[in-house]
Amino acid sequence: MASVKQALQWALEEINESDSGQLDAELLLGEIIGKSRAWIYTWPESALGEHEHQLFQQLVMRRKSGEPVAHLIGKQEFWSLELKVTGDTLIPRPETETLVEQALKLIPTDKSWRVADLGTGTGAIAIAIASERPDCTIIATDQSRAALSVAEENSSNHQLNNIEYRDGSWFLPLEKEKFNIILSNPPYIAMEDPHLEQGDLRYEPNSALASGKEGMDDIRYLINHAANFLHKDGILMIEHGYDQGEKARELLQQQSFSSVTTTHDISGHERVSYGFLT
Ligand SMILES: C[S@@+](CC[C@H](N)C(=O)[O-])C[C@H]1O[C@@H](n2cnc3c(N)ncnc32)[C@H](O)[C@@H]1O
Numbered sequence: 001m002a003s004v005k006q007a008l009q010w011a012l013e014e015i016n017e018s019d020s021g022q023l024d025a026e027l028l029l030g031e032i033i034g035k036s037r038a039w040i041y042t043w044p045e046s047a048l049g050e051h052e053h054q055l056f057q058q059l060v061m062r063r064k065s066g067e068p069v070a071h072l073i074g075k076q077e078f079w080s081l082e083l084k085v086t087g088d089t090l091i092p093r094p095e096t097e098t099l100v101e102q103a104l105k106l107i108p109t110d111k112s113w114r115v116a117d118l119g120t121g122t123g124a125i126a127i128a129i130a131s132e133r134p135d136c137t138i139i140a141t142d143q144s145r146a147a148l149s150v151a152e153e154n155s156s157n158h159q160l161n162n163i164e165y166r167d168g169s170w171f172l173p174l175e176k177e178k179f180n181i182i183l184s185n186p187p188y189i190a191m192e193d194p195h196l197e198q199g200d201l202r203y204e205p206n207s208a209l210a211s212g213k214e215g216m217d218d219i220r221y222l223i224n225h226a227a228n229f230l231h232k233d234g235i236l237m238i239e240h241g242y243d244q245g246e247k248a249r250e251l252l253q254q255q256s257f258s259s260v261t262t263t264h265d266i267s268g269h270e271r272v273s274y275g276f277l278t
Pocket of ligand 1: 121142144147168185188207208209
């Protein structure tokens with residue numbers, strides 16, 4: 001019978017090419033035995049049941065062939081919240097926490113702002129904001145019904161009732177409403193980018209990732225049309241690629257947004273740009 005430690009050692013030899021091999025193996029094992037990573041560190045000599053060991057080996061081999069850990073365990077942590085993830089949704093990324101953090105600096109704690117999250121996927125942004133600002137109303141949209149049903153399940157798992165989900169392309173589901181802040185992490189990878197054929201991206205929906213020749217089509221569309229849906233001084237905040245900050249600022253300025261600013265992510269890359277409607 002293999003111990004926790006032996007099983008992890010074997011897994012690391014199999015998936016040691018991945019930067020996150022150790023973490024991946026611990027997450028997979030933790031999921032199978034229903035224990036936390038802290039438990040795994042504390043009880044390395046515990047014996048695994050034969051079935052558990054076999055299941056673990058199968059998941060490690062699937063990880064080795066490239067499947068994302070979030071798909072193998074069906075969940076991902078975002079803003080310290082556990083979110084269900086499926087093949088129909090983008091796996092929420094740590095970079096997107098930069099957008100949440102910046103948005104929370106601007107959304108007052110004592111006002112009931114109307115917030116839009118366009119292209120909500122698992123609901124990551126909407127759910128993080130809703131949990132931090134219970135008096136705000138969040139309208140979260142996506143053109144993927146399958147993604148919206150995952151987002152709805154995530155909201156209900158976190159007992160949030162200040163998010164309304166709507167289906168449709170970008171601003172269509174907003175009708176004639178105005179918002180205090182519009183947030184979006186749209187697809188922003190160039191269609192021909194070879195990364196789309198590598199790593200986790202192969203397993204995520206292309207419609208959540210790619211956006212035209214330079215990856216700017218959706219960002220441009222959102223910036224060009226947001227003004228109709230914002231109150232005066234309303235904010236548009238968009239996540240973008242590390243090399244798209246300059247272009248995003250230029251587009252915001254062309255559309256009469258003022259005090260245009262870009263925030264860097266934890267790796268120091270330009271990641272989120274925003275401005276105030278004048
Ligand atoms: C990069 S993912 C972001 C998902 C989620 N907001 C997050 O940060 O994890 C982009 C999302 O936009 C959605 N999307 C793509 N095109 C869209 C469109 N025209 N209208 C609405 N949503 C769209 C995709 O289905 C996907 O869920």
